[in-house]
Every structure is written in C-alpha cells, then in structure tokens.
Amino acid sequence: MLNKHPINVSIVVPLYNEVESLPRLIAAIEASLKPTDLRYEIVCVDDGSRDGTAALLKQLAIERDDLRAVLLRRNYGQTPAMAAGFKVAQGQVIITMDGDLQNDPADIPALYAKLQEGYDLVSGWRKNRQDDALTRLLPSKIANGIISRVTGVKLNDYGCSLKAYRSEIVEDMNLYGELHRFLPALAFIEGAHIIEVPVNHYARQFGQSKYGLGRTFRVVMDLMTVFFMKKFLTKPMHVFGMFGFASMSLGIILGVYLTIVKLVLDQDIGNRPLLTLAMLLFLGGLQLLSFGLISELLMRTYHESQGRPIYRIREVVGGDRSSETSDRTEILS
Numbered sequence: 001m002l003n004k005h006p007i008n009v010s011i012v013v014p015l016y017n018e019v020e021s022l023p024r025l026i027a028a029i030e031a032s033l034k035p036t037d038l039r040y041e042i043v044c045v046d047d048g049s050r051d052g053t054a055a056l057l058k059q060l061a062i063e064r065d066d067l068r069a070v071l072l073r074r075n076y077g078q079t080p081a082m083a084a085g086f087k088v089a090q091g092q093v094i095i096t097m098d099g100d101l102q103n104d105p106a107d108i109p110a111l112y113a114k115l116q117e118g119y120d121l122v123s124g125w126r127k128n129r130q131d132d133a134l135t136r137l138l139p140s141k142i143a144n145g146i147i148s149r150v151t152g153v154k155l156n157d158y159g160c161s162l163k164a165y166r167s168e169i170v171e172d173m174n175l176y177g178e179l180h181r182f183l184p185a186l187a188f189i190e191g192a193h194i195i196e197v198p199v200n201h202y203a204r205q206f207g208q209s210k211y212g213l214g215r216t217f218r219v220v221m222d223l224m225t226v227f228f229m230k231k232f233l234t235k236p237m238h239v240f241g242m243f244g245f246a247s248m249s250l251g252i253i254l255g256v257y258l259t260i261v262k263l264v265l266d267q268d269i270g271n272r273p274l275l276t277l278a279m280l281l282f283l284g285g286l287q288l289l290s291f292g293l294i295s296e297l298l299m300r301t302y303h304e305s306q307g308r309p310i311y312r313i314r315e316v317v318g319g320d321r322s323s324e325t326s327d328r329t330e331i332l333s
C-alpha cells in the first residue's frame, strides 16, 4: 500500500493564461506544505495558454522536483484540463484548486486533515467569496440551490475549485462537459461520504476570469445529465418504460372508447380531436417504450465495455483471500 502511494497529496491545478500568478501560486503551495510532513507533488496543467504560461511552467518543472507539468495541445476547458491532471496525479489524496490565486493554498492541510477523518471528498466553501455580486454571486446562489435539490447533495458552494478527494473516488469518475463542478454529485452516485468546509477566497489579482454569464446555460445542461445519471443510469427502462406504458395505455383506452362510439353508437369519429389525441398517445408511448429498451442496451454496453460494475464496494472485511484461491485450485486439480 505504501509503495503504491509514496506521495500523500497531489495538488492539481488547471492553468489558462495565468503567467503572472503561476510563480506565486507554486511558492504559496510550497509554503503551505513544506512545514507539514506530507509528501506532495504539484501537477500543473497548461490548458493551451497563449501568454507564456506553458514556457514558464516547463522551466519551473525542470527546476523543481515537486512540480510536474502537463502541457495540453490546445485549450480544452477547465474540466478536461483537470481530468488530464487526475490522470497524471499519483497521490493518495488529490486536491484541486484554481491557478489564479483566488483559492488559498494555506487551506490545503485543513482539507487533508478533514479527509483523514473518514470522508471521501471534502469540498471548499467560499463563505466570503470575492467576486462580482450581480453577475457571479447571485447566479451562483441560485445555481447552488437548484443543484443541491436536483442532485440530492446539499452543498453551499458547488463552484469552489478547492476540493480534496480520495484518489479511488477520482479514478471511478469520467468527466465530460463542465462536469467538474458536479464532482461531488458524481462522487455521491459512486457512494462517497462528502463534507463541506469553509475556505478563504480572494479577488483575482492578475489576468481576467475566463467565464461570463454564458456558463450558467452550460451548467444547467450538465445538471440534467447528472440528474439522469443519478436516477436512471442503470435502469433507463424504469423511466422511459413508465411514461411510455402510461401514454400507450391511455391511447388504447381512448381508442377502445372511440371504437365503441363508432361501432355501437354508429356515430362518426373521423373529425374528433380525441382521435388525434388517442393516436398521439399510442404512438408516443410506443416510441418511449422502444427508446427505453434501446437505452437498456446502451447502458449495458456502457458498463460492460469499461468493465464497470453497477455497484461500488467500500471495503470487504474478513476472510483470507490467498488461502481461498489456493483452496479452490486444490479442488480443481
């Protein structure tokens, strides 16, 4: 176990045009972690910057042995940049933060300590957030409320990049779109124990924010994906099947009623809106049902192609595995 993780903490930082902040950031992380006896590495991911961040990062990584640089070929966005960092990180614990000095590396030891209390994910809460009130704080407050409700993981601050994860949790998750902010929700789907702790937050000193109001829309779309994954990933037929079945049944009932009207009461039904409704309900329901079946197939491909079980084991206690396997070989031979 010790050999597998000689490094205790990996600090993963995505960087896009943060050349002024970078040296200060590295110095601040070092100042925060050197005094502790944690073995750490800094994994900085340059996300296709155009301001010299890449060159500086490369040079720093050659000079220092606590820094590893990952240089992406172009600008992919914060989530892919973080995913690239996760891929390279070797620590038992992975801590993510922004590279613009808005997060405070001095909070890292506290997050690490909290994780050791038995949590799988510790999320930072920018209680005293230093961003524009109207364009950032208000949308963020609304978004956090909605995301908490929909995902079932109540956090005050989903957007805070400063988070600590047990590495197994990160390994289990695939990231797409703007999904990094939903990592707690995704981790929760994987059965993680999650807690939130207040952290410092500062106004941006250098460069400018890469996001505006447009992010809100993308976040809402991603939220729908997460909601679906949480509820129905392993049982899509339950949702599509239910609606499809209800709609089809209603269509059939209306159809039977119209047939009786036509055959028994001998009235015209060709011009009745009810006929159109019955047809729509029946066909719509049929489509939903078929869609549910196709989703079941896709879901099986999704899980089986990646060798993903539909459950996550926290731990298995008792029994000695080595003797178990040798017993079995004896019986077989």
Ligand code: UDP
Residues within 6 Å of the ligand: 013, 014, 015, 016, 017, 018, 047, 075, 076, 077, 078, 081, 097, 098, 099, 100, 102, 208, 209, 210, 211
């Ligand atoms: N970032 C990135 N790729 C991008 C956009 C942003 O790696 O395409 C990084 C950026 O350098 C910073 C972090 O993601 O370290 C957060 O970005 P920003 O500070 O602009 O977001 P805000 O704090 O304004 O929400």
Ligand code: MG
Residues within 6 Å of the ligand: 098, 100, 102, 204, 209
């Ligand atoms: Mg920022």
